[in-house]
Each structure stands twice: as C-alpha cells, then as structure tokens.
Amino acid sequence: xxxxxxxxxxPGPAEWLLATDHKRTAARLAVAAFGFFVxxxxxxxxxxxELAQPGLQIVSTDTxxxxxxxxxxxxxxxxxTPLALAVGLYFVPLQIGAADVVAPxxxxxxxxxxxxxxxxxxxxxxxxxxAGKDGWTAYYPLxxxxxxxxxxxxxxxxxxxLAVAAMTIVAVTILLTLIRQRAPGMxxxxxxxxxxxxxxxxxxxxxxxxxxxxxMGLLLxxxxxxxxxxxxxxxxxxxxxxxxxxxxxxxxxxFPFLGIVADVVATFSRRRLFGYPLLIISLFAxxxxxxxxxxxxxxxxxxxxxxxxxxxxxxxxxxxGVEYFDVIATMIGGVILLRxxxxxxxxxxxxxxxxxxxGIIVGSPPLDYHVHDSYFVVAHFHYTLFGGSLxxxxxxxxxxxxxxxxxxxxEGLGKLNFALLFVGVxxxxxxxxxxxxxxxxxxxxxxxxxxxxxxxxxxxTIGAYVIALGIAVFVANVVVSLRSRRAAGDDPWEGQTLExxxxxxxxxxxxxxxxxxxxxxxxxxxRERAEEGKR
Amino acid sequence: xxxxxETNRQDxxxxxxxxMIIAGVVAALVLGTMAYAIIRYRRRDGATAKxxxxxxxxxxAWIAVIAVIVVVLLVSTFRTEDRVVAISGDPAQTVRVxxxxxxxxxxxxxxxxxxxxxxxxxxxxxxxxxxxxxxxLTSRDVIHSFWVPELRxxxxxxxxxxxxxxxxxxxxxxxxxxxxxxxxxDHDNMDFQVVSMPQSEFERWLRSHERRSASGGAA
Numbered sequence: 001x002x003x004x005x006x007x008x009x010x011p012g013p014a015e016w017l018l019a020t021d022h023k024r025t026a027a028r029l030a031v032a033a034f035g036f037f038v039x040x041x042x043x044x045x046x047x048x049x050e051l052a053q054p055g056l057q058i059v060s061t062d063t064x065x066x067x068x069x070x071x072x073x074x075x076x077x078x079x080x081t082p083l084a085l086a087v088g089l090y091f092v093p094l095q096i097g098a099a100d101v102v103a104p105x106x107x108x109x110x111x112x113x114x115x116x117x118x119x120x121x122x123x124x125x126x127x128x129x130x131a132g133k134d135g136w137t138a139y140y141p142l143x144x145x146x147x148x149x150x151x152x153x154x155x156x157x158x159x160x161x162l163a164v165a166a167m168t169i170v171a172v173t174i175l176l177t178l179i180r181q182r183a184p185g186m187x188x189x190x191x192x193x194x195x196x197x198x199x200x201x202x203x204x205x206x207x208x209x210x211x212x213x214x215x216m217g218l219l220l221x222x223x224x225x226x227x228x229x230x231x232x233x234x235x236x237x238x239x240x241x242x243x244x245x246x247x248x249x250x251x252x253x254x255f256p257f258l259g260i261v262a263d264v265v266a267t268f269s270r271r272r273l274f275g276y277p278l279l280i281i282s283l284f285a286x287x288x289x290x291x292x293x294x295x296x297x298x299x300x301x302x303x304x305x306x307x308x309x310x311x312x313x314x315x316x317x318x319x320x321g322v323e324y325f326d327v328i329a330t331m332i333g334g335v336i337l338l339r340x341x342x343x344x345x346x347x348x349x350x351x352x353x354x355x356x357x358x359g360i361i362v363g364s365p366p367l368d369y370h371v372h373d374s375y376f377v378v379a380h381f382h383y384t385l386f387g388g389s390l391x392x393x394x395x396x397x398x399x400x401x402x403x404x405x406x407x408x409x410x411e412g413l414g415k416l417n418f419a420l421l422f423v424g425v426x427x428x429x430x431x432x433x434x435x436x437x438x439x440x441x442x443x444x445x446x447x448x449x450x451x452x453x454x455x456x457x458x459x460x461t462i463g464a465y466v467i468a469l470g471i472a473v474f475v476a477n478v479v480v481s482l483r484s485r486r487a488a489g490d491d492p493w494e495g496q497t498l499e500x501x502x503x504x505x506x507x508x509x510x511x512x513x514x515x516x517x518x519x520x521x522x523x524x525x526x527r528e529r530a531e532e533g534k535r
Numbered sequence: 536x537x538x539x540x541e542t543n544r545q546d547x548x549x550x551x552x553x554x555m556i557i558a559g560v561v562a563a564l565v566l567g568t569m570a571y572a573i574i575r576y577r578r579r580d581g582a583t584a585k586x587x588x589x590x591x592x593x594x595x596a597w598i599a600v601i602a603v604i605v606v607v608l609l610v611s612t613f614r615t616e617d618r619v620v621a622i623s624g625d626p627a628q629t630v631r632v633x634x635x636x637x638x639x640x641x642x643x644x645x646x647x648x649x650x651x652x653x654x655x656x657x658x659x660x661x662x663x664x665x666x667x668x669x670x671x672l673t674s675r676d677v678i679h680s681f682w683v684p685e686l687r688x689x690x691x692x693x694x695x696x697x698x699x700x701x702x703x704x705x706x707x708x709x710x711x712x713x714x715x716x717x718x719x720x721d722h723d724n725m726d727f728q729v730v731s732m733p734q735s736e737f738e739r740w741l742r743s744h745e746r747r748s749a750s751g752g753a754a
Contacts, residue, residue, distance in 0.1 A: 061720055061721070061723065062720060065717075065719075065720070134717070135717050139677075139678055139716070139717075141676070141677050141678070141694060142677040142678065142717070142718060142719060147636075147676065147677050147719060148719075231695070232695045232696065233695065233696075234695065235678060235693055235694065235695060236693070269576070269584065270583075270584040271584040274590065275591075275594060278594070300680060300689055300690055300691050300715075301691045301693070301698075302690055302691065302698045302700070303693075303696075306616060306620075307613055307616065310609065310612055310613075310616075311609060314605050314608055314609055314612075315605060317601055317604070317605050318598065318601050318602055318605060321597060321598065321601040322594070322597075322598060324565060325594050325597050325598075326594075328565070328568055328569055328572060329587075329590045329594070331569070331572040331573070331576060332572050332575075332576065332587050332590065333576065333584060333585050333586060333587035334572075334576050334584045335576065335578045335579075335582050335583065335584050336572070336573060336576050336577050336578060337578050338573070338577065346569065346573070349565075349569060350566060350569070353562060353565055353566070354562070357558040357561060357562055358558070360554065360558065360608065361551075361554050361555075361558065364550065364554065364608065364612040365612065365616050365619075366546060366547060366550055366612060366615040366616050366619050367547065367550060367551055367554060367612075369547070369619065369687070369688045369689055369690070370547055370551075370684070370687040370688060370689065372689060372715070373680060373682070373689070373715040373716055373717075374682075374684075374715065438684070439682075439684030439685075439711075439713065441682065441713055441714070441715045441722075441723075442717075443717040443722065443723075444722065444723035445723050446723050446724075447723070451711075
C-alpha cells in the first residue's frame with residue numbers, strides 16, 4: 001500500500017477546530033503548545049539580553065520577575081507537558097491498533113480548558129500590576145495577597161489550575177485507551193517502548209496532577225477568602241503539595257521523549273530494541289520511585305528527612321542506567337542510519353546524560369546546600385528539559401511529521417536545525433553550571449560587575465540566540481516542506497510499529513486492516529519473514 | 536583544640552570532588568560507547584543487523600556497578616550530612632539572623648549588638664573562626680535563604696519558624712552572602728558581608744561594639 005498522494009482531504013477550519021478525532025485534538029494541542037513555546041522562548045531571549053551585561057538595560061526588575069515566572073510557567077505548564085501528552089494522544093492509538101481513544105469528546109474539551117488556561121495566564125501581562133511574578137513555583141507567603149497583590153497573580157493561579165486539570169483529562173484518556181482499546185493480539189507485553197512510556201507517563205499524571213489543582217484552589221482561597229497557609233507549617237505544606245506534583249512532572253516531561261528515542265534508535269539501527277522486558281521493568285521502577293522523591297527540592301528548608309529523599313533520588317540512577325544500556329546496546333550490531341530523527345535521538349542521549357549526572361549531584365543534600373537555587377540548578381534542569389525533552393521532541397517531530405502530514409521534512413535543513421540546537425544548548429547552559437557554582441543565584445535581574453559573572457553570562461546570551469536561530473530553521477523547514485511537498489508514503493523509515501502500517505496521514509478511523517501482531521515490533525516481524533521467504 | 540573542626544567548605548569540597556570524579560568516569564564511558572557504536576556500526580553496503588553476543592551478562596554487570604556506585608555515593612553523602620547538620624553542645628557564639636524584604640539583621644544575644652542593613656548599607660555578619668557558630672535563622676515576611684557561596688552552604692529562612700544550624704569558617708574570610716530564595720522585587724539586591732576573625736580578635740570586636748550599643752549608638 002504505497003500511496004503517492006495522501007488520500008485524506010485537507011481539513012477545513014471548522015474541522016480543524018471542532019473535530020473530536022484524537023489526531024485532530026492532538027494536532028491542536030501540539031500546535032498551541034508550539035505557540036506557547038515561541039512566546040515563552042521570546043521571554044527567555046529578553047531575559048538573556050538583560051543578563052548579557054551587569055546593570056539594568058532593557059527591562060525593570062519588576063518586569064524581569066514577570067519574564068522568568070512566565071517563561072518557566074509557560075514552558076512547564078503549557079509547552080513540554082502538553083506536547084508530551086499530545087504526542088501520546090496522537091500515536092498511542094496508532095501504535096496499539098485502535099480506531100480512536102476512549103472519550104474523544106471529553107479529550108477535545110480538555111484542549112479548550114488548556115487553551116483557556118494558557119491565555120488566562122498570559123493575559124496577566126495586560127493588567128496594571130502585570131503577570132504572575134513569583135516564579136513557576138509561587139511559594140507561599142510570597143504568593144499571598146499581602147506580598148503579591150493584583151489580579152495578574154490570581155489569573156496565573158487560575159491559568160495553572162485549568163491547564164493542569166486539562167492535562168489530567170488527556171492522561172486519563174491515554175491510560176484508559178491503552179488498557180481498553182488495544183487491537184487483538186496487542187497484549188500489554190507487546191506494546192512499543194513509546195506506548196509503554198505513555199502508560200507510565202499517564203499513570204504519574206493521574207496520580208500527581210490533581211494535587212496541584214487542589215494546591216492552586218487553596219492558594220486562590222488564601223488570597224481571596226482568608227488564611228489557608230498562613231499557619232505554623234503552612235509555607236512548608238504548600239511546598240509539599242507543590243512538589244508532590246512538581247517532581248513527578250519532571251519525569252512526565254521526560255518519559256515520552258525517552259520512549260520516542262527508544263523507538264527512533266531501534267528504527268534507525270534496523271534492529272529491535274535490546275532488553276525490552278528489563279527496559280519496561282526499569283520504567284516501572286522509575287515510576288514508583290518518582291512518587292517518593294519530591295522533597296529533594298526542599299533539602300535547604302531543614303524541614304524534611306533529607307536522607308530519605310536523597311536515598312530515593314540517588315536510587316533513580318539504577319533504572320536510568322538500564323535505560324541507557326538498552327538504548328545504546330540496540331545500536332551495537334545494528335546498521336545505523338544518521339538521519340535527522342536519529343541525530344536528535346543521539347543528541348538527547350548525550351545532553352540528558354549531563355542533566356542526569358548533575359541531577360545525582362543535586363540529589364546529595366550537602367552538595368545541594370551550595371548549589372540549590374543557584375544557576376547550577378538552572379543549568380541542570382535545562383540540560384534535562386531542553387537537552388533532553390526538547391531534543392527528544394524534535395526527534396519525534398522529524399520521525400513522525402511524514403506520518404501526520406504525508407510529507408517529508410527536508411534533511412539538509414533538519415541537520416542544520418540539529419547542529420544549531422546542539423551547539424546552542426551547550427553554549428547557553430554549560431556556563432550556567434560555572435555561574436551557579438561561583439555563587440550566582442537564580443531569578444535575579446542583575447548582578448554586580450565585580451562578582452565575576454559577566455563572561456559566562458555573555459556566553460549564555462550568545463547561546464540563547466543560536467537556539468533561537470535553530471528554532472527559526474525548524475519553522476522554515478516546516479513551511480518549505482508543506483509548501484513543496486515530497487510525498488512520504490506509508491513507511492518512509494522502515495518503521496517497526498503499527499503506525500507505519502497505515503496511510504500518511506492515517507484515515508479517520510486509523511486503519512483499513514492490521515498486520516498480525518506477535519511482538520512489540522510487528523512490522524519488523526513482517527519484513528524479516530519476507531526476507532526469509534526470499535531465501 | 537585537639538581536633539580540628541572541618542569547615543563547611545571542606546565538608547562540601549571533599550564530597551563534591553568524589554561526585555565529580557564518578558560523574559566524569561560514567562560520562563566518558565557512556566559517550567565513548569555511543570561514539571564507538573556510531574562509528575563501528577554506521578551503515579555500510581550489504582551490512583545487516585545482527586545480534587551481538589555477551590551483551591546480556593554485560594547488562595547485569597553494569598547494573599551491579601551502578602548499584603555499587605549508588606551505595607558509595609549515599610554512604611559518603613550520609614557521613615558528610617551528619618557532620619554538616621550536627622549541632623554543637625557548646626557553640627562559641629550564637630547569632631540570631633532575621634531576614635526581611637529586603638535586608639538582614641544579625642543580633643548577638645546577651646550583648647545588645649544588632650547589625651541591620653539593606654542594599655544601601657550592607658550589613659556585616661562577624662564570626663569567630665575555627666569554632667562552631669550557632670545561627671538561629673528566621674524571617675519577618677516571606678521565605679528567604681541565607682547563602683554564603685564561599686562557605687558552600689545555605690539554609691532557608693521561614694517566617695513561621697526558627698531554623699538552627701552551626702557554621703565553621705576559616706579565619707581571615709571576607710566574602711559576600713546572598714539571599715538565594717526568590718523573595719520579591721529587591722531579591723537581587725539582598726546581599727550581606729561576612730567577616731571572620733580569630734576568636735581573640737572577635738572577643739575584642741564584641742567588647743568594643745557592646746560598649747557602643749550600650750551608649751545608645753547601636754550599629
């Protein structure tokens with residue numbers, strides 16, 4: 001079934017906005033998340049421009065505080081989490097041979113909740129007191145009525161609650177679809193690595209996100225109705241509620257992209273994934289541990305059992321080590337094609353490694369006492385979130401763009417896109433390790449010229465513009481590839497999973513027929529059997 | 536003094552070096568293996584993917600190595616943590632630290648000395664060196680964090696409680712401390728000075744300032 005022109009008619013505007021098909025909802029979600037990505041990225045460029053040299057040149061301190069708050073909030077609540085779930089919403093049904101998700105209308109509704117939440121949060125910029133300015137964590141009492149008056153903060157709280165509630169709904173949909181809608185033969189033990197990663201991602205989402213919705217409700221009540229957290233122990237209680245959401249979300253923003261990388265590395269090594277059962281078990285262990293590490297964000301409060309949270313956090317190195325071993329072992333003995341999705345997957349592995357190893361460092365309380373709340377931590381989580389998650393997202397974008405649109409993205413522009421992002425990420429975030437170690441705190445609009453921070457800040461600012469250039473190349477690639485289309489066909493990469501067994505883009509109910517499913521790589525099975533037949 | 540106390544800086548530095556060495560070795564191993572795989576198994580004409588033997592037992596060994604590393608790191612962390620959070624039964628000096636938007640107040644109980652300052656006039660925390668100095672830390676408004684990068688140590692200041700810890704510092708230190716927890720508009724200007732001196736000199740400093748504050752001229 002090789003098609004030259006995709007048989008699906010292009011969707012009209014009404015269908016784009018209203019169709020309840022999981023693919024349409026997922027595409028809406030991904031496009032909106034990309035919009036918020038650009039908006040939050042512009043805020044980061046403004047921050048980096050301000051920090052390029054000591055003194056205040058571009059924005060006031062008050063504006064700067066809004067910039068970093070909305071940059072972090074935008075990227076976490078409105079970009080990486082929704083993007084992770086959007087990819088799952090699109091591809092989980094395709095990988096398990098389902099016609100649609102459970103509850104497609106509810107899922108479509110969740111998109112509007114999310115969009116409304118995001119726009120509410122950003123609308124704070126239009127109020128006289130400005131947008132939220134207490135960081136993406138909004139610690140109490142700083143986020144209370146007294147220290148942060150004004151409607152912008154209330155809008156931030158409502159926006160966060162709506163977006164997080166919306167993502168909970170999407171996660172429930174994905175989880176139930178995985179449990180209930182699998183095609184005959186698609187046992188749980190035959191799920192693709194990506195679908196497994198979405199299983200654990202949705203599990204973590206369903207168990208942790210409602211806690212933040214509650215925390216935001218309590219914070220709103222505290223500001224408008226009367227003291228909730230203003231009691232002995234109240235400020236720490238807020239932090240516990242926040243991080244009970246806030247640490248699992250770190251892995252929610254990591255797992256789906258690890259899943260993508262596992263699929264991509266297997267496909268572009270022409271082998272099935274090495275050590276499949278152990279990889280799934282390690283994801284399971286990771287998920288279990290992820291619910292018991294949250295207070296490692298609170299080592300410096302002196303109010304938690306630091307040794308316990310250090311133990312659980314450091315133990316994460318074991319499942320993470322298994323994941324790295326299996327992905328790299330898949331390449332050994334394979335036939336490696338360095339196409340753009342594979343380059344991004346390798347970039348993910350290299351950069352996330354730096355984020356992960358420095359994560360072990362900040363997981364040690366005596367070391368965290370120094371680097372906590374410094375630029376060292378900023379560097380660490382940008383290596384995991386940009387070097388990791390977003391490199392994985394780009395691997396997925398180049399890998400699945402042909403499936404979603406029927407057209408290939410350009411290889412040349414793709415490699416340029418990769419090179420700019422890889423250089424840009426290192427140039428921006430590596431100097432931040434040194435800045436933090438040398439004593440630069442995060443969330444500051446300015447620093448003293450005598451502090452010795454100027455050189456590394458300048459490097460980071462240059463890096464940020466290299467990243468922006470890389471993103472511009474990606475946008476150009478999408479525009480060029482859609483304007484003058486190079487037809488992808490059903491399976492341009494010799495894929496191993498079921499989404500490559502249908503047309504590009506897939507029809508309304510996804511499949512006209514399914515191949516037999518006997519492993520987690522059914523299309524590779526077919527190809528191998530055909531090879532044997534030829535001999 | 537029979538036993539030299541480790542300073543906060545020494546405690547940090549020893550542990551940090553261990554972590555960095557292990558992180559460096561693991562990073563080199565992983566990146567090296569990736570590079571090897573890419574170069575050795577990059578597509579050549581006629582090559583087909585094949586199973587490489589011996590990877591399964593290697594995976595078991597790898598997991599065991601990581602488990603050992605985790606245990607080594609945790610044991611070193613716990614040992615250092617015990618020293619860092621230990622509270623001396625007999626601190627040489629107690630300082631009550633109040634953080635507020637946006638400045639600090641350092642009070643020396645029983646002496647009448649209290650040094651308050653903000654961005655316009657940085658307050659100075661004066662400490663005797665090489666002896667445990669008890670810090671009782673609290674906040675008057677939002678959460679702040681008492682960070683002295685030179686000492687490689689910080690602790691959060693909460694409005695609803697007092698947090699107690701001991702610092703040990705080398706003599707002759709003059710350095711800047713900062714607020715590390717974002718606390719609103721002037722967070723980036725919430726610095727203070729830290730000065731350490733031998734205990735005899737510190738006693739003299741204490742007496743001279745005591746007289747001044749007694750005569751109404753509190754610093």
